[in-house]
Amino acid sequence: MSHDPCDKCEELLQGYLDRELSAGEQAEAESHLDGCDYCRRRYRFEESFRRYVRTTSMERMPPELMLKLSQLRGS
Amino acid sequence: MGEPEPDVAPLAIASQARDRVRFEEEALALADQVYRVARRLVSSREEAEDLVQDTYARAFRSWSSYTPGTNMRAWLLRILTNLNLDRGRKVQRTPDLQPLEESDYYLANKFAETQGEQALEQDRAVERLSQDSVVTALSSLPHDFRDVVVLVDIGEFAYADAAQILDIPIGTVMSRLHRGRRLLKQRLAEEAVA
Numbered sequence: 001m002s003h004d005p006c007d008k009c010e011e012l013l014q015g016y017l018d019r020e021l022s023a024g025e026q027a028e029a030e031s032h033l034d035g036c037d038y039c040r041r042r043y044r045f046e047e048s049f050r051r052y053v054r055t056t057s058m059e060r061m062p063p064e065l066m067l068k069l070s071q072l073r074g075s
Numbered sequence: 076m077g078e079p080e081p082d083v084a085p086l087a088i089a090s091q092a093r094d095r096v097r098f099e100e101e102a103l104a105l106a107d108q109v110y111r112v113a114r115r116l117v118s119s120r121e122e123a124e125d126l127v128q129d130t131y132a133r134a135f136r137s138w139s140s141y142t143p144g145t146n147m148r149a150w151l152l153r154i155l156t157n158l159n160l161d162r163g164r165k166v167q168r169t170p171d172l173q174p175l176e177e178s179d180y181y182l183a184n185k186f187a188e189t190q191g192e193q194a195l196e197q198d199r200a201v202e203r204l205s206q207d208s209v210v211t212a213l214s215s216l217p218h219d220f221r222d223v224v225v226l227v228d229i230g231e232f233a234y235a236d237a238a239q240i241l242d243i244p245i246g247t248v249m250s251r252l253h254r255g256r257r258l259l260k261q262r263l264a265e266e267a268v269a
Binding site for chain 2: 010014015018020038041042045048049050052053054055056057058059060061062065066068069070072073074075
């Protein structure tokens with residue numbers, strides 16, 4: 001049962017992870033996660049996947065570029 | 076009489092100059108975040124730098140069209156994504172930067188059918204990958220998908236902001252995000268097992 005694909009999960013998980021659900025929907029998602037092993041595992045993965053994607057773009061801009069941008073002021 | 080007081084006009088000019096300086100400072104303080112998004116929207120560092128420069132040149136020219144108190148980061152990113160789209164139209168792009176084809180949707184939809192144990196297996200494979208793989212996979216996504224994934228996952232924009240930036244309905248943001256992430260994971264999983 002816990003291995004079955006879960007449509008509910010797909011529908012709610014994205015909004016839940018992206019913090020886009022209303023309070024009611026959020027409660028619904030949480031209670032669903034409490035009772036569904038498959039969704040819980042997907043949730044943990046999806047959460048770390050988002051973090052993973054985010055960390056691929058942590059580099060700061062080159063200082064020379066900042067200088068060039070400052071020189072554009074007043075244009 | 077309609078004649079302004081002699082010292083009113085200079086005051087207005089001084090106030091406008093202050094607003095402009097404030098705008099420029101606020102915009103420059105966001106440059107790192109704008110660059111980070113640009114870096115993942117285009118393939119090379121040079122392209123990202125050019126795009127950010129063009130964005131700021133245009134932003135500084137049209138600063139008066141910005142409404143103070145609204146989301147400046149979203150305003151800047153809207154300029155940036157429009158410029159990026161214009162560049163894509165002018166330059167002969169690599170296939171991944173071509174407009175989204177029906178076949179891309181077909182592919183994404185097909186991958187979206189991956190569920191159950193197969194999806195968990197895919198998750199485990201992705202977890203073993205390096206950051207470089209994610210960067211490569213991200214840059215290989217059709218640009219319609221990549222734009223949304225980059226804005227939401229890297230830019231940390233809400234769906235509504237991403238919709239406004241890209242000038243698409245919020246429902247389209249959600250579906251492209253869903254399919255874009257699926258496609259990203261699929262490409263990473265393929266690489267992991269290759």
